[in-house]
Amino acid sequence: MPTIKEIALKAGVSYSTVSRALNDKKGVKPQVREKILKLAKEMNYFPHYQAKALVQKRVGVIAVVIPRASEFAFQNPFYSHILLGLSQQANKHDYRLMLSINEKSGYASLYQRRMVDGVVVVANRTDDKNIDELVEMQVPTVVVPGFGDQKGPDVASVNSENHQSVKRAVTYLISLGHTKIAFILGRMNSAYSTERLAAYKAALAEQGIDFKSKYIRESDFSKTDGFNLMGKLLDMEEPPTSVICINDSVTPGALHQIRSRGLKIPQDLSVVAIGCSDVLELHQPPLTTVRTRVVEIGKAAAKSLIQIMEKGSPLEKRIIIPSDLIIRESTGVYKGRI
Structure with a gap:
C-alpha cells in the first residue's frame, strides 16, 4: 500500500503538502492539489484510518x-x-x-x-x-x-409526530360512522405504541365513544403477528368495522388475513396503515396512510x-x-x- 511519503516523492513536494491536499486543508495551490489527488488515485492510495483517528481524535x-x-x-x-x-x-x-x-x-x-x-x-x-x-x-x-x-x-x-396524526386518523374513521375501531399496535415498551394508543383513546373520548380494550392488540411488529392478530379480531362476536396497523410489516400481514376471508376493503372493513413504504400506494385499493417521514x-x-x-x-x-x-x-x- 502506497504511503504519503511515496506520493510526496513522486509529486516533488513535501510530506506536509500532500497531507494538507489529501485532507482538503488550506495552503495548497489548486494545480498542486489536483496533481497530488491524481497521483493518489493512480497509486491506489487509501488513508490509514487508525492513524488518522489518532491525529484527528476521531474514528470517523x-x-x-x-x-x-x-x-x-x-x-x-x-x-x-x-x-x-x-x-x-x-x-x-x-x-x-x-x-x-x-x-x-x-x-x-x-x-x-x-x-x-x-x-x-x-x-x-x-x-x-x-x-x-x-x-x-x-x-x-x-x-x-x-x-x-x-x-x-x-x-x-x-x-415521528405520533399523537396528532393518529388522532386525526381515528377522528376521520369516526366521521365515516365507525365506532368499532381496532388498533394493532406493537409492544408497550415502545414509544410508538404508547403514544399512538394515547392518541386513539383521546380521539374516542372527544367523540364520546367508550374505549374498549378488546379492540386493541399488541404485536411484535411483524407480518406474522399482523396476520394472526387480524384473524383474532375478525373472529370476535362483534368484529371491528375498521382497523389501524402500526407499521409496514404488520399491515401486509393484516391485509393477507382480510383477503384470505374474501372480505373487501373498504366495503367490509376500512384499513388505515401507519408507515413509510411506497408500496402502500400500490395496494388495491390504495391505502389511507399515516405517513411517517x-x-x-x-x-x-x-x-x-x-x-x-x-x-x-x-x-x-x-x-x-x-x-x-x-x-x-x-x-x-x-x-x-x-
Missing part, C-alpha cells in the same frame, strides 16, 4: 444499533429508510456507518473499544438498560424514537449526533418530525350507516 464512524433480530430488520422498510437518511447526512460530514444488529455485549462497548465516535439506537425499547449505560458513560448518543412522555434517561432523541428522521438523528460529537451538545434535545394523514380509497363510510 457512527454505530447504528438495531436491537432486533437481523431477519426482522432486513424485512421491515422502516430500517432501510432510516439507514438511507442516516447515511446521507453522515456522508456529508465524512462519517461512515457501522451497523450492529441485536448487539449482545452492550452498546457502550463499541465506543469504549474506539470503534466508533457515537451511537444511534434505532427503534429503542423504553426498558432497554443498555441506553442507561450509554448515558452513564457519557457516550455521544441519539435514540429513535426515544421515550416519549415516559420517564427515561437524559438522552437526545428523534421521533423516516428518511428525514434518519437525517435528523445523524445531524444531532454529529453536533454532540463535534460540539458537545445538540441544538435540540428532542426533535419531532411531522407525520401526514393521507386519505385514499381503503377507508369508506360504515355500511351500517348507509
Whole structure:
C-alpha cells in the first residue's frame, strides 16, 4: 500500500503538502492539489484510518444499533429508510456507518473499544438498560424514537409526530360512522405504541365513544403477528368495522388475513396503515396512510449526533418530525350507516 511519503516523492513536494491536499486543508495551490489527488488515485492510495483517528481524535464512524433480530430488520422498510437518511447526512460530514444488529455485549462497548465516535439506537425499547449505560458513560448518543412522555434517561432523541396524526386518523374513521375501531399496535415498551394508543383513546373520548380494550392488540411488529392478530379480531362476536396497523410489516400481514376471508376493503372493513413504504400506494385499493417521514428522521438523528460529537451538545434535545394523514380509497363510510 502506497504511503504519503511515496506520493510526496513522486509529486516533488513535501510530506506536509500532500497531507494538507489529501485532507482538503488550506495552503495548497489548486494545480498542486489536483496533481497530488491524481497521483493518489493512480497509486491506489487509501488513508490509514487508525492513524488518522489518532491525529484527528476521531474514528470517523457512527454505530447504528438495531436491537432486533437481523431477519426482522432486513424485512421491515422502516430500517432501510432510516439507514438511507442516516447515511446521507453522515456522508456529508465524512462519517461512515457501522451497523450492529441485536448487539449482545452492550452498546457502550463499541465506543469504549474506539470503534466508533457515537451511537444511534434505532427503534429503542423504553426498558432497554443498555441506553442507561450509554448515558452513564457519557457516550455521544441519539435514540429513535426515544421515550416519549415516559420517564427515561437524559438522552437526545428523534421521533415521528405520533399523537396528532393518529388522532386525526381515528377522528376521520369516526366521521365515516365507525365506532368499532381496532388498533394493532406493537409492544408497550415502545414509544410508538404508547403514544399512538394515547392518541386513539383521546380521539374516542372527544367523540364520546367508550374505549374498549378488546379492540386493541399488541404485536411484535411483524407480518406474522399482523396476520394472526387480524384473524383474532375478525373472529370476535362483534368484529371491528375498521382497523389501524402500526407499521409496514404488520399491515401486509393484516391485509393477507382480510383477503384470505374474501372480505373487501373498504366495503367490509376500512384499513388505515401507519408507515413509510411506497408500496402502500400500490395496494388495491390504495391505502389511507399515516405517513411517517423516516428518511428525514434518519437525517435528523445523524445531524444531532454529529453536533454532540463535534460540539458537545445538540441544538435540540428532542426533535419531532411531522407525520401526514393521507386519505385514499381503503377507508369508506360504515355500511351500517348507509
